[in-house]
Amino acid sequence: MTTIRIVFLGTSASVPQKNRFLSGLAMQIENGDVLLFDCGEGTQYQIMKYKVNFQKIVKIFLSHLHGDHIYGIFGLLSTMNLAERSNPLKIYGPPGTKMLLERFFGEKLENGFSYPIVILDTEEGFVCEDEGYQIVAKRTIHSVYTLSYAYIEKDRLGHFDIKKAKELNVKKGTKWQQLQKGKSVLSEENKVILPEMILGPKRRGFKIVIGSDGIYQEEDFVPFAMGADVLVLEATFSDINESKAKEKHHSTSRWSAIIARKAKAKKLYLTHISPRLDEEDNLEKQAQEEFPDAIIAYDGLEIHLNRKDLDKG
Ligand SMILES: [Zn+2]
Ligand SMILES: [Zn+2]
Numbered sequence: 001m002t003t004i005r006i007v008f009l010g011t012s013a014s015v016p017q018k019n020r021f022l023s024g025l026a027m028q029i030e031n032g033d034v035l036l037f038d039c040g041e042g043t044q045y046q047i048m049k050y051k052v053n054f055q056k057i058v059k060i061f062l063s064h065l066h067g068d069h070i071y072g073i074f075g076l077l078s079t080m081n082l083a084e085r086s087n088p089l090k091i092y093g094p095p096g097t098k099m100l101l102e103r104f105f106g107e108k109l110e111n112g113f114s115y116p117i118v119i120l121d122t123e124e125g126f127v128c129e130d131e132g133y134q135i136v137a138k139r140t141i142h143s144v145y146t147l148s149y150a151y152i153e154k155d156r157l158g159h160f161d162i163k164k165a166k167e168l169n170v171k172k173g174t175k176w177q178q179l180q181k182g183k184s185v186l187s188e189e190n191k192v193i194l195p196e197m198i199l200g201p202k203r204r205g206f207k208i209v210i211g212s213d214g215i216y217q218e219e220d221f222v223p224f225a226m227g228a229d230v231l232v233l234e235a236t237f238s239d240i241n242e243s244k245a246k247e248k249h250h251s252t253s254r255w256s257a258i259i260a261r262k263a264k265a266k267k268l269y270l271t272h273i274s275p276r277l278d279e280e281d282n283l284e285k286q287a288q289e290e291f292p293d294a295i296i297a298y299d300g301l302e303i304h305l306n307r308k309d310l311d312k313g
Pocket of ligand 1: 013014066068069272
């Protein structure tokens with residue numbers, strides 16, 4: 001059973017390509033909510049094509065205000081309105097996001113849509129939290145203020161040990177349920193039973209890091225991405241264009257792979273692929289020289305994470 005489904009909606013850099021749309025990534029979490037990271041031109045089509053339920057999008061995280069990452073949001077918000085969406089939508093983005101959308105939509109943004117929209121200009125650090133997870137942002141070095149986002153699940157309580165519950169004489173039923181929620185109960189002998197007496201060690205959740213455009217500074221990006229189950233980073237340039245990457249504030253696939261290795265990521269997906277197609281093969285090879293579990297993402301690529309695999313260690 002899939003716990004988290006990640007879909008790459010667009011993997012091109014700067015301009016659309018025949019087989020690559022512009023930046024966008026959808027993450028469907030366990031409760032069915034969809035978190036959308038960036039919304040490049042064409043995101044609506046890709047959402048339909050790859051069967052993401054767009055009415056389930058509850059939060060949109062914009063990395064920066066370059067066109068290739070945001071031109072799709074105007075159409076998407078309008079379509080949600082035409083489809084008579086009613087559930088609220090939150091949009092997080094770098095400073096200037098709120099003003100940009102307000103200028104575009106004018107008064108309509110306040111109460112002209114069928115659903116409430118909350119826009120929050122965001123800086124690096126804690127962004128938001130919800131049941132079971134939090135989102136944290138980190139800046140990258142790019143030509144404008146740019147944020148990468150980490151989805152970090154909170155630790156979950158350990159497994160319920162039926163044998164121990166019986167040994168300590170805790171009555172089955174409500175008391176077992178309370179213990180499973182982390183609450184203390186009384187045994188049949190009126191002894192206080194703490195949840196840690198019955199539950200196994202806490203279990204970690206998933207960590208997914210969605211890196212955006214820019215150069216990832218090792219000293220602070222490696223700790224930010226540390227231990228990620230899924231790490232998505234950009235790979236606009238290859239080795240031969242290192243100086244161009246520095247000048248344009250983008251990464252090479254090798255630089256991103258070095259970050260993945262140092263951060264002990266489980267898997268690296270490279271995106272933001274330049275239209276210079278002849279470089280594509282080299283990009284993957286150069287990345288794999290540094291980090292074997294690196295692949296070049298493509299539109300429609302899906303990652304399915306299963307909580308059972310995580311519990312296995
Ligand atoms: Zn870009
Ligand atoms: Zn950019």
